[in-house]
Amino acid sequence: MADRLIDRTLRAFSDDLSADSPVPGGGSAAAYAGAMGAALAAMVSRIAAKKSQAPALATFAAEMDELRAELLRLVDDDSAAYARVAAAMKLPRTTDEQKAERQAQLQETLVAASRVPLRVAKTARRLLEACERGLETASPMTASDIGVGALLAETALRGAALNVMINLSSVKDPAEVKALSEDLDRTIDGSDDQLRRITDVVESRIAR
Numbered sequence: 001m002a003d004r005l006i007d008r009t010l011r012a013f014s015d016d017l018s019a020d021s022p023v024p025g026g027g028s029a030a031a032y033a034g035a036m037g038a039a040l041a042a043m044v045s046r047i048a049a050k051k052s053q054a055p056a057l058a059t060f061a062a063e064m065d066e067l068r069a070e071l072l073r074l075v076d077d078d079s080a081a082y083a084r085v086a087a088a089m090k091l092p093r094t095t096d097e098q099k100a101e102r103q104a105q106l107q108e109t110l111v112a113a114s115r116v117p118l119r120v121a122k123t124a125r126r127l128l129e130a131c132e133r134g135l136e137t138a139s140p141m142t143a144s145d146i147g148v149g150a151l152l153a154e155t156a157l158r159g160a161a162l163n164v165m166i167n168l169s170s171v172k173d174p175a176e177v178k179a180l181s182e183d184l185d186r187t188i189d190g191s192d193d194q195l196r197r198i199t200d201v202v203e204s205r206i207a208r
Contacts, residue, residue, distance in 0.1 A: 005079060006032075006072045022086055027078035027117045030159030031071050034124045037152030038068035041127065041134050044142040044149070057137060060130070067127050071156070074120050078163070081113040085167075110171050114180050117163035121187045124156035128191060132198050140205055147202035154195045161188055 005013055005024055013032070016024050042064035049057040088109045091102040131150040138146045164184050168177050 004076050006075050023079040023083050024075070025079070025082065025163075026159055027082065027120065027163040028075045030117070030124075030156045030163065031074040031078055031120045033152045033159065034120065034127055034156030035068050035071035035075070037124075037131070037149040037156065038064045038071060038127050040145050040149035040152070041131055042068065044134055044138045044146045047142055048137045048139055051139075052137075054137075060134060060137070063130060064127075067123060067130070070123050071120065071127075074116065074123065078113075078116045078120065081109070081116040084109040085113050106170075107172055110167050111173070111176050111180075114164050114167040114171065114176075117160040117167070118180060118184055118187070120160035121157050121164065121184060124153050124160060125187050125191060128153040128157065128194055128198075132194060135198060135201050143202050143205040147199055150195055150198040150202075154191060157188065157191055 005016065005028060008016070013024070017029060042061045045057050045061040045064065049061070085106065088102065088105040091098070091105060093099045093102050128150055131146055131153055134146050134149075135143075161184055164180065168180060171177050
């Protein structure tokens with residue numbers, strides 16, 4: 001694409017996602033979900049800072065801004081990584097030499113395309129952990145917002161994980177598959193329980 005996805009309007013981005021092209025796809029959508037979650041967590045902190053000038057609130061908001069910036073970068077990084085996979089798939093394969101070159105390029109780009117959503121997953125897990133911390137200072141009126149932020153973080157985490165797995169399913173190097181799969185497993189481990197803790201607290205605060 002000529003312009004960056006993150007510079008497009010929300011409608012244009014959704015149009016891009018709905019088009020008959022593999023990019024942007026689920027990986028970019030997952031990263032953007034995480035960016036929205038980080039934005040909500042930052043908002044909750046800044047609203048709390050209006051009543052309290054505690055330095056920790058400003059520090060937390062700055063941390064969320066950094067996570068949001070990283071996730072926005074990954075929106076485009078994921079699409080760029082998979083675009084290289086798509087380009088490798090289109091390489092000629094008439095001769096044995098061409099087949100070998102195509103396979104080498106495809107494997108290289110698939111591994112690279114697995115690492116990008118893994119970064120999304122790791123960043124999203126950091127966001128989920130931050131949302132749990134942010135509950136302590138969230139006002140009753142913004143409890144639902146930090147809850148939505150956590151849900152978006154989990155969406156980003158799980159969505160990115162699916163993209164790691166589908167790319168790894170075509171990687172031939174067992175050592176790469178093992179290393180990246182184990183890294184992903186460590187990133188995901190315990191996230192279900194963490195999200196449940198967050199939503200339990202949020203729902204207890206907003207129960208009718």
